[in-house]
Amino acid sequence: MTVGNSEPASEKLIANLTPELRLQLRSASAQRGLNISEATTQALDLWYGTADAPSVEVKDAKSWGTWVPPGGVARFAGECDERGLTKVQGIAQALSLWINRDQPAASPRPNVVRRMLVAIQKGGVGKTFLAGGLAQALAELGLRVLLVDYDPQGHLTRRLGQQPIALDSGGSLLEHMLGKATRHIRRSLVTLPQARFGERLHLLPSCSDAFLFDAVMSTMRAGREESLARALEPIENDYDVVILDGPPSLGLAMDIAMHYVQRRPGELSERSGILMPVWADLPSFEAYDLFNTQRKQLMTLARVTVDELGFVLNAYDGRRGASVQTRREEWEERSAPGVLAVFTDLKEQRDAQDRQIPLLEWEPDCALSHGFRTLAKELAA
Numbered sequence: 001m002t003v004g005n006s007e008p009a010s011e012k013l014i015a016n017l018t019p020e021l022r023l024q025l026r027s028a029s030a031q032r033g034l035n036i037s038e039a040t041t042q043a044l045d046l047w048y049g050t051a052d053a054p055s056v057e058v059k060d061a062k063s064w065g066t067w068v069p070p071g072g073v074a075r076f077a078g079e080c081d082e083r084g085l086t087k088v089q090g091i092a093q094a095l096s097l098w099i100n101r102d103q104p105a106a107s108p109r110p111n112v113v114r115r116m117l118v119a120i121q122k123g124g125v126g127k128t129f130l131a132g133g134l135a136q137a138l139a140e141l142g143l144r145v146l147l148v149d150y151d152p153q154g155h156l157t158r159r160l161g162q163q164p165i166a167l168d169s170g171g172s173l174l175e176h177m178l179g180k181a182t183r184h185i186r187r188s189l190v191t192l193p194q195a196r197f198g199e200r201l202h203l204l205p206s207c208s209d210a211f212l213f214d215a216v217m218s219t220m221r222a223g224r225e226e227s228l229a230r231a232l233e234p235i236e237n238d239y240d241v242v243i244l245d246g247p248p249s250l251g252l253a254m255d256i257a258m259h260y261v262q263r264r265p266g267e268l269s270e271r272s273g274i275l276m277p278v279w280a281d282l283p284s285f286e287a288y289d290l291f292n293t294q295r296k297q298l299m300t301l302a303r304v305t306v307d308e309l310g311f312v313l314n315a316y317d318g319r320r321g322a323s324v325q326t327r328r329e330e331w332e333e334r335s336a337p338g339v340l341a342v343f344t345d346l347k348e349q350r351d352a353q354d355r356q357i358p359l360l361e362w363e364p365d366c367a368l369s370h371g372f373r374t375l376a377k378e379l380a381a
Ligand SMILES: Nc1ncnc2c1ncn2[C@@H]1O[C@H](COP(=O)(O)OP(=O)(O)OP(=O)(O)O)[C@@H](O)[C@H]1O
Pocket: 122, 123, 124, 125, 126, 127, 128, 129, 130, 151, 153, 155, 246, 247, 248, 314, 315, 343, 344, 345, 346, 347, 349, 350, 353, 368
C-alpha cells in the first residue's frame, strides 16, 4: 500500500480490495446515495469506533484507491499499526462493517440516465467488442439500454446484424446533432430482436456521414459541446443506460462524446464516464496517457468533470511471456481507475462477429459472455 496526495482538499488513500468487496461497496454506496469516497470516509469512522471488527478474507485483493479528508491517510495508517493489522485487512474490515450495517435511508438524488463512453484512440483494442458485450449483458440483467454506434466505421451496427442509416435520410445522429434532422430520433432506433434482451436493447446505427464529423462540426457556430446531449435528449429518459462506441481518434467527436458523459448536477461520481479497453502492452500505456491528457484538458477548459469508470484488459494471454504478465500487473497496480475485468482472446467473439449475431446470443455460456455479465453487475450497481 502506498499513499499519495494530489487534490487540495482531500488525500488519496490507496489500498487493495477484493473484486467482491469492490462490487459490494459500489452497490451499497449507490443505494445509500453516496459517492465511493463519502462511503469510505463513513466506513473508516465506523471502524475507528469499533474495537472488535471481524477479520475479512482479502485473498486476490487488487489495487484500488479513493479520496478521504485531509489527515485521513495518516490516521488510518496509525490505527492499523495500533491494531496490528495490514492496511489491506484494515480497509476490508472498515468497508465490510459499513456495507453490512443497517441501511440508512438514501438521500434523494435525481434519477440521471447512466452514460458510458467506451473509448481510447488506439485502434483495434476492443472498444466495439466491449461496448456491444456490455450493452447486451446489461439488457439481459433487465436494464433498458441504448447503444449508440458513434464510430463512422459502423462495426457495431454490422456486428449486431443491423444496417447503417442511409446517407441524407434526415435521421442520422450527425444530422440530429446539427439540428438538420427531418424525423424524430426515435425513428432511427432499432430494437435488437433476440428474446434474451426482452426488447430492452436498442441501437442507434451508424451512418457514413460521420466520416465528415469533425469537418462539419467545426463549422457549427454555437452549441457544439452540447450537440450530442441535445440530440439524445428526446429519448434519454426511455433508458437506464446509454453506451457510446467511440471512434479510434482524438478529434472533435471525442471531445463532444466526453462532454456528453460528464458528471451531471447531483449525479454520483463514477456512475457515468469513460470505460477504456487496453492491452497488456506498452503502446496501450502510451495511448492512455495521451487520452487522459485530452480528458483533463477538456475538464479544465470546459469546466466539467468526466469520470473514468475503469480499464478493461482485453485480449490477454499470459502465455505470451513475462513482459505481458508484467504489463498486466502494471495496469492492476494503478489504483484509480482500476481494472474492472480481464478478457482473453477467444474464438467465440470472432465467430459471433462473423455471423453478425450478438455474442451473448451466439454463445451465452462462453467465458466472454460470463465476463460481460460480471462486469455488467458491477457497472449497474
Ligand atoms: N476478447 C476478444 N476475443 C476475441 N476477439 C476479440 C476480442 N476482443 C476483440 N476481438 C476482435 O478483435 C477485433 C478488434 O476489436 P474491436 O473491433 O472491438 O476493436 P475496436 O477498438 O473497436 O477497433 P476500432 O479502433 O477499429 O474501432 C475484432 O475483430 C474483434 O471481434
